[in-house]
Amino acid sequence: MPFIELESLEKVFTVRVRGNAGLFRREKREVRAVDGISFAVERGEMVGYIGPNGAGKSTTIKMLTGILTPSGGRLRVAGIDPARERTRLAQRIGVVFGQRTTLWWDLPLKDSYRLMHRMYRIPDARFRENLDRCVELLELGELLDVPVRQLSLGQRMRGDIAAALLHDPEVLYLDEPTIGLDVVSKARVREFLRDLNTSRGTTVLLTTHDLTDIEQLCSRVMVIDRGRLMYDGELSGLHAVGESERLLMVDLERELPPITDVPGARFVRSEGPRQWLAFPATTSAAPLVAAVAAKYPLLDLSVREPDIEAVIAKMYGGTREERRESLR
Amino acid sequence: MLRLYATVAAGGFRRHATYRVATAAGVFTNTVFGFVLSYTYIALWDERPQLGGYSVDDALAYVWIGQALITVCGMMGGGFEDELIERIRTGDIAVDLYRPADLQAWWFSAHAGRSAYQLLGRGVVPMAVGAFAFHFTLPSGPGGWLAFLVAVALGSTVGFAIWYLVAMSAFWLLDGQGVVQVAWLGGLFFSGMLLPLNVFPGALGEVARMLPWASLLQVPADVYLGKYVGWELAGAYAFQGCWALVLFGAGRAAQAAATRKVVVQGG
Ligand SMILES: Nc1ncnc2c1ncn2[C@@H]1O[C@H](COP(=O)(O)OP(=O)(O)O)[C@@H](O)[C@H]1O
Numbered sequence A: 001m002p003f004i005e006l007e008s009l010e011k012v013f014t015v016r017v018r019g020n021a022g023l024f025r026r027e028k029r030e031v032r033a034v035d036g037i038s039f040a041v042e043r044g045e046m047v048g049y050i051g052p053n054g055a056g057k058s059t060t061i062k063m064l065t066g067i068l069t070p071s072g073g074r075l076r077v078a079g080i081d082p083a084r085e086r087t088r089l090a091q092r093i094g095v096v097f098g099q100r101t102t103l104w105w106d107l108p109l110k111d112s113y114r115l116m117h118r119m120y121r122i123p124d125a126r127f128r129e130n131l132d133r134c135v136e137l138l139e140l141g142e143l144l145d146v147p148v149r150q151l152s153l154g155q156r157m158r159g160d161i162a163a164a165l166l167h168d169p170e171v172l173y174l175d176e177p178t179i180g181l182d183v184v185s186k187a188r189v190r191e192f193l194r195d196l197n198t199s200r201g202t203t204v205l206l207t208t209h210d211l212t213d214i215e216q217l218c219s220r221v222m223v224i225d226r227g228r229l230m231y232d233g234e235l236s237g238l239h240a241v242g243e244s245e246r247l248l249m250v251d252l253e254r255e256l257p258p259i260t261d262v263p264g265a266r267f268v269r270s271e272g273p274r275q276w277l278a279f280p281a282t283t284s285a286a287p288l289v290a291a292v293a294a295k296y297p298l299l300d301l302s303v304r305e306p307d308i309e310a311v312i313a314k315m316y317g318g319t320r321e322e323r324r325e326s327l328r
Numbered sequence B: 001m002l003r004l005y006a007t008v009a010a011g012g013f014r015r016h017a018t019y020r021v022a023t024a025a026g027v028f029t030n031t032v033f034g035f036v037l038s039y040t041y042i043a044l045w046d047e048r049p050q051l052g053g054y055s056v057d058d059a060l061a062y063v064w065i066g067q068a069l070i071t072v073c074g075m076m077g078g079g080f081e082d083e084l085i086e087r088i089r090t091g092d093i094a095v096d097l098y099r100p101a102d103l104q105a106w107w108f109s110a111h112a113g114r115s116a117y118q119l120l121g122r123g124v125v126p127m128a129v130g131a132f133a134f135h136f137t138l139p140s141g142p143g144g145w146l147a148f149l150v151a152v153a154l155g156s157t158v159g160f161a162i163w164y165l166v167a168m169s170a171f172w173l174l175d176g177q178g179v180v181q182v183a184w185l186g187g188l189f190f191s192g193m194l195l196p197l198n199v200f201p202g203a204l205g206e207v208a209r210m211l212p213w214a215s216l217l218q219v220p221a222d223v224y225l226g227k228y229v230g231w232e233l234a235g236a237y238a239f240q241g242c243w244a245l246v247l248f249g250a251g252r253a254a255q256a257a258a259t260r261k262v263v264v265q266g267g
């Protein structure tokens, strides 16, 4: 039996909008935040759950934790119906909401951990062992005595991840764990999650709109858009389906004619000594960079990943705006 | 579970203890208001001695008890409802809800810790200053103080229950400010913060003394002043206890309804 199982899951919100009829007349409108999603996740998997803003990612996570009741469909986590047995399930899951914190704002970080200790009734030895491990791997040692409000976003996020893991949850849900983090913090969080999944076998479901998170962590990715599951499979497959391209930006020593003689790359545009080349997201950048460096006086370069909006837009034809227009 | 809530209460205490400047400012404000109200009451009791059955010394004690308990019993706001409403409004309440703990018990524990701090940090000093400046009525011995503290604890519990119920409205209204303002006005008037409830004339006074807000200041003050003798004291506690139970129950019902249809905001 899969560890997480969704069958035609739905969540419909009724929102009141001010109608045209008058100041005090309000019309009800339905928002289908999650519109019939089915998937299964096995124990020990690490899955990326991606999609543009408003796609329904957070709503799905909230239903998985039991804090939102589905409007339709079926949902089981570890055989439990989350909305009905939220408290029982809570002992077995860990949750991190990137934009929110579970930590006590005005008190030192370690006070929040003492709270987790009591809340999840973690045996003392186990608690100390887990805390030591998190402190070491997430480099929290010097932060334990610092009030949470004084932590940087990256530090707070690491503190939150530790808080979600002290009771050895079988599954960890992360809703945008890297949002707003700097590159170094992102890398540290990703490394920790990879280790958690491989060495402890914790099932991880990760929501993000940063494709790099997925690339570095997840072999399986699910794409949702407007409440529907658009893709479920390997990341490479997503690029293939989306025919997405990455962008290579090169800074040359001086202004030169467009680079058109490097196989596999397509010239996009130039701006003085800076040029942009596109290449398929499924191929490696290394040989391309080598080929450019061999023929041109290269000073600097950077690679930009295709963003999810673009991939999805390509996958289903047209941009979001265009699709929206065509629906009218 | 009790250890969890004890930890939450301890956190509530220390959380507020970190704000020393706020505490000092609060003590200053309460003391200033204490003086202003004292001189007003002295003038009033000069005109009408034994008003509401209080001597002028009783009335002055009442003033300073009110200043000491203002944040403990939540006569003009429970002190936590703004935070709770804000969490509901922004959706941060999601974090509180997925925990294996009861929302109301959690916030009550935090409130208890905070109130204990407010009583020590903001209650004792104004009370002592007032006693020194005005020589008002004091309870008869340690037994009187103890009886008073029990009434304060019950009053603080009723105060929590009122403001919790107010905060729950935010699940439906999202903008809880209207309800908060009505509750604030009601609390100010019916708790006896402006004038003791036994000064209120006729039916208005009778009704006011039956409402839950009477538990916050009027009952603790009358216990302090030794107005209840023998079984009357048990009756006063029972009055507070009943309101605590009823309002806690209403808060639970609201919470259950809210979490059943939960509208947790935001992403
Ligand atoms: N409590 C709510 N009430 C009404 N609409 C909501 C609520 N929560 C989310 N939505 C709507 O549901 C859709 C999906 O939101 P969400 O799951 O937060 O998206 P994501 O996390 O993928 O950005 C959005 O259109 C959002 O406006």
Ligand SMILES: [Mg+2]
Pocket: A057, A058, A059, A175, A176, B267
């Ligand atoms: Mg979201």
